[in-house]
Amino acid sequence: MKPKFVKTVAAIALSAACALAEEVPQAASDVLKTLLEATESANYTAFQRPGNAAFQAGITKDIFSKAVQQLAPVLKGGYDLSFLTSLSQQGNEVYLWKITPKTGKDQFVAKLFMKNGKASGFWIQ
Numbered sequence: 001m002k003p004k005f006v007k008t009v010a011a012i013a014l015s016a017a018c019a020l021a022e023e024v025p026q027a028a029s030d031v032l033k034t035l036l037e038a039t040e041s042a043n044y045t046a047f048q049r050p051g052n053a054a055f056q057a058g059i060t061k062d063i064f065s066k067a068v069q070q071l072a073p074v075l076k077g078g079y080d081l082s083f084l085t086s087l088s089q090q091g092n093e094v095y096l097w098k099i100t101p102k103t104g105k106d107q108f109v110a111k112l113f114m115k116n117g118k119a120s121g122f123w124i125q
Helices: 004-018 026-040 044-046 053-058 063-077
Strands: 078-091 090-100 110-116 117-124
Touching: 026 063, 026 078, 026 090, 026 117, 044 063, 044 078, 044 110, 053 117, 078 110, 090 117
Parallel strands: none
Antiparallel strands: 078 090, 090 110, 110 117
């Protein structure tokens, strides 16, 4: 009787995990790709392009340059992205990804805020 119970529980757990799987909207995925590529290549203009006015004003060239110094070497080594989840915060849709560098160094979390189809915030921690 135990093996049948274990199989049933496993099947229920698998079904629940599949039902909870969330897909990232293409627009958010495209914005993330643009921001990461711009950071990797130190292209401030490309980094600003997908952002709204507040995003563009808030991320100065100096802030961007400091982020590039820390992140570009890691991103240039290649990385894998894994979408984690989305949530709503203060009128923004927020998307979270795990960044796993191919160099084997520490993993990061990318947090992209979107409002009306534009980036309204972006952090890598």
